[in-house]
Amino acid sequence: MNFASKVKNEIINGKLKKTDRLSFLTAFIRASGSIIRKDKEIGFEIYSKNKEVIEKIAYLIKTEFDLDAVYISTEEDTLNKKENYILDVFSGSAVNILKKCEILVEDNGEFVLNADLNASFLNNEYQKKAFIKGLFLGAGTCTIPTSGKKSTGYHLEVGFSNYETALSFSQMLAGFNFVPKLTKRKEGFIVYLKNSEEIKDFLVLIGATACALELTNTIVNKLMANKINRERNCDLGNIGKQMRAVEKHIEAISVIENTISLDELAENLKEVAIKRKEFSEDTLEELAERLNITKSCLNHRLRKIVEIANNLR
Numbered sequence: 515m516n517f518a519s520k521v522k523n524e525i526i527n528g529k530l531k532k533t534d535r536l537s538f539l540t541a542f543i544r545a546s547g548s549i550i551r552k553d554k555e556i557g558f559e560i561y562s563k564n565k566e567v568i569e570k571i572a573y574l575i576k577t578e579f580d581l582d583a584v585y586i587s588t589e590e591d592t593l594n595k596k597e598n599y600i601l602d603v604f605s606g607s608a609v610n611i612l613k614k615c616e617i618l619v620e621d622n623g624e625f626v627l628n629a630d631l632n633a634s635f636l637n638n639e640y641q642k643k644a645f646i647k648g649l650f651l652g653a654g655t656c657t658i659p660t661s662g663k664k665s666t667g668y669h670l671e672v673g674f675s676n677y678e679t680a681l682s683f684s685q686m687l688a689g690f691n692f693v694p695k696l697t698k699r700k701e702g703f704i705v706y707l708k709n710s711e712e713i714k715d716f717l718v719l720i721g722a723t724a725c726a727l728e729l730t731n732t733i734v735n736k737l738m739a740n741k742i743n744r745e746r747n748c749d750l751g752n753i754g755k756q757m758r759a760v761e762k763h764i765e766a767i768s769v770i771e772n773t774i775s776l777d778e779l780a781e782n783l784k785e786v787a788i789k790r791k792e793f794s795e796d797t798l799e800e801l802a803e804r805l806n807i808t809k810s811c812l813n814h815r816l817r818k819i820v821e822i823a824n825n826l827r
Contacts, residue, residue: 545652557604
């Protein structure tokens with residue numbers, strides 16, 4: 515199960531207060547529904563790839579709007595080899611439901627689609643959270659880095675068919691201190707978050723706390739992995755630098771041996787040259803300890819040996 519499915523399962527299995535149902539359902543209908551006309555009658559259909567989701571929505575619609583029954587059908591998605599679930603609401607109550615949800619509004623005696631998400635029944639923070647939850651359940655997705663697999667990183671988005679609705683949702687998120695991005699994609703628009711901390715806060719906002727915890731663990735593990743990689747790269751860089759320095763020292767010592775011999779060096783330099791050749795795998799710290807001198811003193815003597823060799827070339 516991918517991460518987005520986990521989030522949606524947590525949403526659909528979470529508690530929803532009766533006072534928040536209208537907000538939640540309105541958002542889901544907007545996100546996953548289509549208004550249709552049959553024989554001059556208006557109805558709507560709701561689509562979902564998740565049977566549990568569509569059954570829960572059907573139950574909430576029946577109870578919230580006092581319907582006797584709603585009809586769920588299926589159609590085959592041949593491309594993805596899955597079934598799509600379709601909930602039809604085409605009774606005389608359909609228009610009243612859409613009006614109550616403020617999806618349809620009357621204008622000069624005709625019904626028109628209302629693109630603004632700021633419905634009159636969104637009176638408090640909890641109802642707005644329920645609304646955002648419904649929108650994500652219907653048209654949202656979320657990806658996070660997965661161990662051992664290629665990933666695009668952290669990404670959460672909700673898709674819309676028109677710009678006005680996408681902008682309205684973006685403004686709603688801004689009211690909760692998010693900084694969402696809005697962009698056009700194909701024939702629609704998406705509002706998205708890329709910052710891992712913002713995505714975590716969004717999951718907490720919609721009640722997906724278990725998924726927020728999973729995301730937190732992913733963030734921590736990724737930070738630790740990056741830190742280990744940086745330290746490893748730093749260690750490899752230091753090892754390479756150390757090896758190049760040793761090669762330079764050995765080369766300088768060989769030049770002196772082949773020209774004037776090490777016996778011509780001052781006793782302290784001769785001792786360092788002999789030990790550097792003998793213990794070429796030692797770090798500077800180890801060699802300094804072996805010679806019972808400081809690392810600074812060892813560096814000074816090695817530089818002096820290199821300088822002498824350069825003069826002899």
